[in-house]
Amino acid sequence: MDLQKIETKLAAARTKLILDKPFLGALVLRLPMVAADPGWCPTTATDARRFYYNPEYIDSLSLSQTQFMLAHEALHCALSHFARRQHRLKHRWDLACDYAINPLLMEDGLTPPPNALFIPQYLGMTAEEIYPLLDDNDETETLDQHMYDQDNQSGGGQQGSKARQDRQSDQQQGHRPEDGEGESDGNEAGGDRPLDEQDEEGRGEGGQPLEQQGEGGESEGEDENQEQEGQGAPAPDPLSIEERETLEVQWQQRLAGAAQQAKQAGKLGGSMARLVEHLLQPQLPWRMLLARYLTAMARDDFS
Numbered sequence: 001m002d003l004q005k006i007e008t009k010l011a012a013a014r015t016k017l018i019l020d021k022p023f024l025g026a027l028v029l030r031l032p033m034v035a036a037d038p039g040w041c042p043t044t045a046t047d048a049r050r051f052y053y054n055p056e057y058i059d060s061l062s063l064s065q066t067q068f069m070l071a072h073e074a075l076h077c078a079l080s081h082f083a084r085r086q087h088r089l090k091h092r093w094d095l096a097c098d099y100a101i102n103p104l105l106m107e108d109g110l111t112p113p114p115n116a117l118f119i120p121q122y123l124g125m126t127a128e129e130i131y132p133l134l135d136d137n138d139e140t141e142t143l144d145q146h147m148y149d150q151d152n153q154s155g156g157g158q159q160g161s162k163a164r165q166d167r168q169s170d171q172q173q174g175h176r177p178e179d180g181e182g183e184s185d186g187n188e189a190g191g192d193r194p195l196d197e198q199d200e201e202g203r204g205e206g207g208q209p210l211e212q213q214g215e216g217g218e219s220e221g222e223d224e225n226q227e228q229e230g231q232g233a234p235a236p237d238p239l240s241i242e243e244r245e246t247l248e249v250q251w252q253q254r255l256a257g258a259a260q261q262a263k264q265a266g267k268l269g270g271s272m273a274r275l276v277e278h279l280l281q282p283q284l285p286w287r288m289l290l291a292r293y294l295t296a297m298a299r300d301d302f303s
Contacts, residue, residue: 023262
């Protein structure tokens, strides 16, 4: 597959968002786009720092559907979904976040890809309001991967963390597959080369993983080489508490700036405008404040 063609398609979708929907376009610009290893990223993903994508999946989408996925991941970040989960179950929270975002994007005129979660009644509701309406045992899968925190429920999107743990375990133990075992994985990860050499390719200066090095640093060229070789970026580590707090402030500032630009252009309205205003200038009655406090203090999972 021609990765350059996929990157051009993503750039075109991002540019169209900037021109047609400046609010979403300004947010999407804040997420560097990184080709991911299909082993953990079957569609798209975000860790609140980058937009990860499976090239084959992007190739299967139309331009308008590609715009939808870019905006979808950007809104996860801008709405600070990575910092608002608190005690809630991850899988159920992930579902609530997708149910909150997708109706907004569809109302804004974007075309969702197949299997996107959508319930019209959730339009204009926050993830906190949707969460209690979902079943604890709902096994519906989100379309994308939310990689910003640890999983706490079986079946709730563990593919990324499990793949990362398996890879680290294999590298530490010097594991070699038996005859006929994992041949396709070996080809994707670097063929017959020793694992220690493959591990060196996945690390930058100082032995740090590439995804942990700063944006725009010297590791960027190595990322591009890795993507050109068809390996893709490994699953990112979850955010630390400090990273989560820092990113929450940064994304709130980005949200405010994007909203101001869009309002000046006269291209921010409807449920999206109401949600942004609610997040930036919350005006809550005391009953809602009390309910949120009690929800935060009382766990609803007694398993």
